[in-house]
Amino acid sequence: KQEVTQIPAALSVPEGENLVLNCSFTDSAIYNLQWFRQDPGKGLTSLLLIQSSQREQTSGRLNASLDKSSGRSTLYIAASQPGDSATYLCAVRNTNAGKSTFGDGTTLTVKP
Amino acid sequence: SAVISQKPSRDICQRGTSLTIQCQVDSQVTMMFWYRQQPGQSLTLIATANQGSEATYESGFVIDKFPISRPNLTFSTLTVSNMSPEDSSIYLCSVEDLESVAREQFFGPGTRLTVL
Numbered sequence: 001k002q003e004v005t006q007i008p009a010a011l012s013v014p015e016g017e018n019l020v021l022n023c024s025f026t027d028s029a030i031y032n033l034q035w036f037r038q039d040p041g042k043g044l045t046s047l048l049l050i051q052s053s054q055r056e057q058t059s060g061r062l063n064a065s066l067d068k069s070s071g072r073s074t075l076y077i078a079a080s081q082p083g084d085s086a087t088y089l090c091a092v093r094n095t096n097a098g099k100s101t102f103g104d105g106t107t108l109t110v111k112p
Numbered sequence: 113s114a115v116i117s118q119k120p121s122r123d124i125c126q127r128g129t130s131l132t133i134q135c136q137v138d139s140q141v142t143m144m145f146w147y148r149q150q151p152g153q154s155l156t157l158i159a160t161a162n163q164g165s166e167a168t169y170e171s172g173f174v175i176d177k178f179p180i181s182r183p184n185l186t187f188s189t190l191t192v193s194n195m196s197p198e199d200s201s202i203y204l205c206s207v208e209d210l211e212s213v214a215r216e217q218f219f220g221p222g223t224r225l226t227v228l
């Protein structure tokens with residue numbers, strides 16, 4: 001059974017800092033991994049999706065990497081802004097037809 | 113990407129009543145899911161909504177408590193029946209397109225339910 005862990009559970013940084021969020025998974029035979037952002041009381045917004053054959057994906061100030069062999073993904077946020085404050089979740093899918101397993105998320109606070 | 117709307121966005125309900133949540137997608141999608149997110153926790157999959165047939169429920173969730181309809185490829189409803197305070201959660205509709213190799217998952221804005 002796939003297990004997804006996100007560390008740290010919470011992170012507070014000053015504005016402008018570069019930061020890394022971590023996602024670990026126990027079963028490396030994955031189909032894809034997706035990073036989401038969730039604002040308080042709201043739905044999830046898809047940020048980046050990495051296919052199993054890919055090593056990284058980039059969108060603006062965000063870069064997500066995938067290392068299947070070690071069961072890890074990182075989300076790098078460059079030049080953080082207060083508007084980046086949210087909870088970030090990763091979700092791992094093991095097969096094309098399978099369901100996603102979600103981590104508990106990392107709650108990020110960027111202080112002005 | 114799919115645009116998903118949910119109604120209502122939030123509601124406060126009395127114990128013992130039922131609430132039906134609607135999910136509307138702007139395009140036809142093959143897969144629709146319903147999730148629950150209890151306060152301070154991550155997402156838990158309730159069921160997969162199947163078009164024209166009964167939903168597929170995850171362990172711990174039953175049709176009597178969470179009846180689901182999916183009359184077509186763009187619309188689904190989730191009913192939370194005989195509610196108790198433990199049902200207070202955010203309920204999220206999610207979609208995927210099986211014809212997409214990437215299998216990217218998209219979520220609606222959620223329905224915030226408080227049961228008194």
